[in-house]
Amino acid sequence: MLSRFLPNEYVKSIFDIQPETLKEKGIRGIITDLDNTLVAWDVEHATPEVIEWFKLMKEHDIKITIISNNNVNRVKVFSEPLDTPYIYSARKPLKRAFKKVQKNLNLKKEEIVVIGDQVLTDVLGGNSAGLYTILVVPIVQTDGKITRINRKIERIILKKLRNQGKISWEE
Numbered sequence: 809m810l811s812r813f814l815p816n817e818y819v820k821s822i823f824d825i826q827p828e829t830l831k832e833k834g835i836r837g838i839i840t841d842l843d844n845t846l847v848a849w850d851v852e853h854a855t856p857e858v859i860e861w862f863k864l865m866k867e868h869d870i871k872i873t874i875i876s877n878n879n880v881n882r883v884k885v886f887s888e889p890l891d892t893p894y895i896y897s898a899r900k901p902l903k904r905a906f907k908k909v910q911k912n913l914n915l916k917k918e919e920i921v922v923i924g925d926q927v928l929t930d931v932l933g934g935n936s937a938g939l940y941t942i943l944v945v946p947i948v949q950t951d952g953k954i955t956r957i958n959r960k961i962e963r964i965i966l967k968k969l970r971n972q973g974k975i976s977w978e979e
Contacts, residue, residue, distance in 0.1 A: 815943035827868035841924035901933035
């Protein structure tokens with residue numbers, strides 16, 4: 809049961825994820841979370857570094873879609889300047905949004921990675937949809953109300969996984 813919360817990889821930030829490495833794994837598509845994965849939850853637009861990372865992925869023919877549980881205005885304002893498809897109010901960890909993106913990308917499950925900062929939404933949702941998952945360290949340690957609750961539950965889950973020897977990284 810707890811294995812559904814276990815990411816395939818754990819990295820410090822999206823910038824540790826390189827297109828060459830993804831391509832070696834057969835990855836051709838990225839489903840990424842927005843808040844605290846790409847930018848801090850209270851930052852409206854992409855930073856120059858994030859813009860450059862998106863550009864790098866596109867240069868390597870890796871398609872990106874943003875899925876967020878946040879509202880349409882938040883996700884649209886961030887995604888449209890990047891010319892990136894998005895899904896808002898995704899209701900992660902439910903599989904529906906992940907499956908919709910897979911269909912839109914026209915890729916096999918094995919060709920898609922889910923990147924996010926939350927075990928309870930991004931990793932669980934990606935794993936439930938049968939996709940490769942990468943957990944990143946949240947950009948900032950502050951969160952909205954619901955996410956603060958999720959983080960408390962996450963800490964319990966990660967502690968149990970660590971005690972079982974299933975994860976070795978330090979938080």
